[in-house]
Amino acid sequence: MLHFLPAPLRGLLAGLMLALNTLFWCWPLFILALVKLLVPIPEVHRILRFMMHASAEAWISINKFWMSLVGRTHWDVAGLSGFDKQHSYLVTSNHQSWVDILVLQYQLNRRIPFLKFFLKQELIWVPVIGLCWWALEFPFMKRFSKEYLAKHPEKRGQDLATTRKACERYKTNPVSVFNFLEGTRLSPAKHAQQQSPFKHLLKPKAGGIAFVLDAMGEQLHSLVNVTIHYPQGNPGFWDLLCGRIDQVVVRFDQLQIPKEFIGGNYDQDEAYRLQFQQWVNQLWLDKDAQLDELKKRYPAR
Numbered sequence: 001m002l003h004f005l006p007a008p009l010r011g012l013l014a015g016l017m018l019a020l021n022t023l024f025w026c027w028p029l030f031i032l033a034l035v036k037l038l039v040p041i042p043e044v045h046r047i048l049r050f051m052m053h054a055s056a057e058a059w060i061s062i063n064k065f066w067m068s069l070v071g072r073t074h075w076d077v078a079g080l081s082g083f084d085k086q087h088s089y090l091v092t093s094n095h096q097s098w099v100d101i102l103v104l105q106y107q108l109n110r111r112i113p114f115l116k117f118f119l120k121q122e123l124i125w126v127p128v129i130g131l132c133w134w135a136l137e138f139p140f141m142k143r144f145s146k147e148y149l150a151k152h153p154e155k156r157g158q159d160l161a162t163t164r165k166a167c168e169r170y171k172t173n174p175v176s177v178f179n180f181l182e183g184t185r186l187s188p189a190k191h192a193q194q195q196s197p198f199k200h201l202l203k204p205k206a207g208g209i210a211f212v213l214d215a216m217g218e219q220l221h222s223l224v225n226v227t228i229h230y231p232q233g234n235p236g237f238w239d240l241l242c243g244r245i246d247q248v249v250v251r252f253d254q255l256q257i258p259k260e261f262i263g264g265n266y267d268q269d270e271a272y273r274l275q276f277q278q279w280v281n282q283l284w285l286d287k288d289a290q291l292d293e294l295k296k297r298y299p300a301r
Contacts, residue, residue: 071243
C-alpha cells in the first residue's frame with residue numbers, strides 16, 4: 001500500500017510503527033513478568049508464560065503487517081508443513097544479517113512455539129527490547145576468549161550453566177530454542193579469518209546446541225534446520241524498513257535428533273564430543289551444498 005512513497009520515507013514510517021508496536025506490547029509483558037516474580041507458584045508461572053508468549057506473538061504479527069505494508073517481498077518458502085505448537089523444537093539457521101531474525105519470526109510465528117534466541121550478555125542493555133528479552137526468559141550468554149579463560153579457569157562452563165538454567169524454565173511450556181551455530185554473522189573478512197572450509201558458511205560451533213540437548217533432550221521433538229538466501233545480497237535492517245528486499249528464499253528441514261546424542265556429556269566425554277561435532281559438521285556440509293544450489297537457481301540481481 002505504501003510502495004508509491006520514497007524508500008527513505010517508508011523506512012521512517014516502518015521504524016515508527018516498529019517503535020510504537022514495541023512500546024505498546026512491552027507494558028503487558030513487564031506487568032506479567034512482575035506478577036511472575038511476586039507469585040512463586042509453578043502452575044501460575046506456566047499460565048503467565050503462555051500469556052507472555054501470546055503477547056510476543058501479537059507483537060510479531062503486527063511487525064509482519066508493516067513489513068507487508070512497506071515492501072513487496074516475494075517469499076519462496078518450502079518445508080513449512082508438519083509443525084505444531086504442542087511440541088518443543090531446537091531450531092538453527094545460517095546467519096548473514098540481522099534481518100534473519102525477522103525472517104524466522106515472519107515464517108514461524110504461531111506455527112511452532114515462540115522462538116527463544118541465545119543472546120550476547122551485552123544485548124540486555126538495549127533500551128526496552130533488552131528488558132523484553134529478559135522478561136521472556138531468553139538465555140543471555142557471556143562469551144570469554146581463550147586467553148581470558150586461561151587466566152580465569154573458574155569461568156569455564158558458565159555458558160553451560162546458563163543454558164541449563166534457561167532450559168529448566170522451558171520444561172513447563174512448549175518452546176522453540178534457537179541458536180545460530182555460526183555464532184556471528186557471515187562476512188568475507190570473518191570467512192577469511194576463520195579459513196572456513198565451507199564456501200558459503202562460517203564454521204559451526206557445536207557446543208551451544210549440545211548443551212541444549214543435554215538439558216532438554218527428551219523434551220525436544222526434532223531439529224528444525226533452516227537455510228536462508230537473499231538473491232539481492234545480504235540486506236541491512238534499514239533495507240527491511242525501507243521495503244527494499246525483493247525476494248527471500250527459505251528452506252525448512254525437520255530432522256530427527258539422533259538418540260545417541262540425548263543425555264550425553266559434551267563437556268567431559270571426548271568420544272561423544274567428537275561424534276557430535278562430526279554430526280554438526282555434516283549438517284553444515286549439506287547446508288553449504290544447498291546454498292550453492294540456491295545461489296545458482298536464484299542468482300544475484
